[in-house]
Amino acid sequence: MKNDITRTHTTARMSKIVRHGDLVYLCGQTSSGTDFTDMAGQAAETLRRVDALLEEAGTDKSRLLSALIHIRSMDDFTAMNAVWDAWLPPGAAPARTTVQAALASPQLLFEVTVVAAAG
Amino acid sequence: MKNDITRTHTTARMSKIVRHGDLVYLCGQTSSGTDFTDMAGQAAETLRRVDALLEEAGTDKSRLLSALIHIRSMDDFTAMNAVWDAWLPPGAAPARTTVQAALASPQLLFEVTVVAAAG
Amino acid sequence: MKNDITRTHTTARMSKIVRHGDLVYLCGQTSSGTDFTDMAGQAAETLRRVDALLEEAGTDKSRLLSALIHIRSMDDFTAMNAVWDAWLPPGAAPARTTVQAALASPQLLFEVTVVAAAG
DSSP: OOSOEEEEEEOSSOEEEEEETTEEEEOOBOOOSSSOOSHHHHHHHHHHHHHHHHHHTTOOGGGEEEEEEEESOGGGHHHHHHHHHHHSOTTOOOEEEEEEOOOSSTTOOEEEEEEEEOO | OOOOEEEEEEOSSOEEEEEETTEEEEOOBOOOSSSOOSHHHHHHHHHHHHHHHHHHTTOOGGGEEEEEEEESOGGGHHHHHHHHHHHSOTTOOOEEEEEEOOOSSTTOOEEEEEEEEOO | OOOOEEEEEEOSSOEEEEEETTEEEEOOBOOOSSSOOSHHHHHHHHHHHHHHHHHHTTOOGGGEEEEEEEESOGGGHHHHHHHHHHHSOTTOOOEEEEEEOOOSSTTOOEEEEEEEEOO
16 A cells, blocks of 8 residues: 555544645534534534644645535524634634534534645 | 645535646535526526536546436426436446435525546 | 537536546435335445446445535434444545435435545
């Protein structure tokens, strides 16, 4: 097997971080779903997790290339954007897509899947 | 900060175009939602926007690698495909995925997220 | 036109395989929708199709980088995971995101969109 793919936090189901070439892929990140029941809290908790994984991968949120956001309800679109916009470094926003979808458990309101440039 | 990522039309929320290495990422593209209320019109308007952004990024629709399409209702699947198929250059279709999802505003029927090879 | 993109099974609508640089993109894969009416059967049939396309592209499931899974109902999440987990080679799981979405036809329960490293 070639040794050009680096995976971190790998289970039988998924890796939280996959690095290949100059790209870093994170698995879909959500909050715990229990610490916060509102979008503001869940989005902030989730983005802290993204920060931690990006740091572990040797990169950071200033190097995001794309973000696919799923939210449980578009009623939370404005609340989500407020957290998201404040989180991003000025001038470094990725290409983003946001759609509505039910997530893995009913209490989850926000999930983000990012691809970043390696550090 | 490394200078290997080029972003265009960047706000606090997202960039319309992100280029890194030999890949170009566009943010999810929709129609205005007001000029057209049917799928045929919205899909065509959206794809004109994709064309313009790809051109601005120095590439074009013959170099699409992947497309993720979200449509508000699968009732519009056939109408969407008619516009999509006619838009693509012969022999240059990307890998595509189409699923149903509610989009950022209720009047939006079609959104496409593409990754293209740089020109 | 540059000759750096290789497409396979290309129709007016999509290519099943697109290769560019060291990345392989597959179009969203589903089962036939008719051979199996349950998640276990549909997921297994779909993943056999993924295997065949990856092989045709000169790579395999040990080189998956990301997977975006859409399932018609989160009621099938556990059944889907059982098939998925058994299918992946140990230590080689990709970054994964799973959300609920209606697919192109009502009988389809599972769709997966993967990006893999070239072989």
